[in-house]
Amino acid sequence: MEYVGIVLISHSPDVVKGIKEIIRQVIKDVPVEVAGGTDDGEIGTSIDKISAAIDTAYTDKGVLLFYDLGSAKMNAELAIEISEKENIFLIEAPLLEGAYVATVESSIGKSITEIQKSIIKHFPTK
Structure with a gap:
């Protein structure tokens, strides 16, 4: 079975690893x-790390991105823009809880649209 992929983006490599x-x-x-920290291992985010995570997690069903803070969102948006893939969406939900729910729903075969609707239902605002 093919699943919707998940990318976890944080300013801290330890946060997304956990x-x-x-x-x-x-x-x-x-x-x-995961895409955590800067390219040199510091606190921050990296477009290159996010792009690589998208490429690795991507399936024909698409990929959902979850992030922690504002600049992570900005870099994720840029990574989506430069990607040549379809069905990549940035999700407005708590990083841990949103990614957890999305992964469970992906595991039971839900489509990317179904997962997005469920996330909005569970987490109406970030």
Whole structure:
């Protein structure tokens, strides 16, 4: 079965690594990639890391991006713009909870649109 991929974006590599570990406790098959910190390992975000995570997590069903703070959103938007792939969406939801719900729903075969609607229902505002 093919799944919607998930990308976790944070200013801290440790934050996204920890969230991925939590997700992996229950869901092992859905592609989940992380983009945490700057290219030199500092606190911040990296368009290159986000783009690489998108490329790795991407499936024909698409990929959803979850982020922690404003500049992560800005860099994620730029990574989406420069990507040549379709069905990449930035999600407005809490990073941990939103990504967890999306991964569970991806694991049961929901489409990217169904997952987006569910996230809006569960988390109407960020």
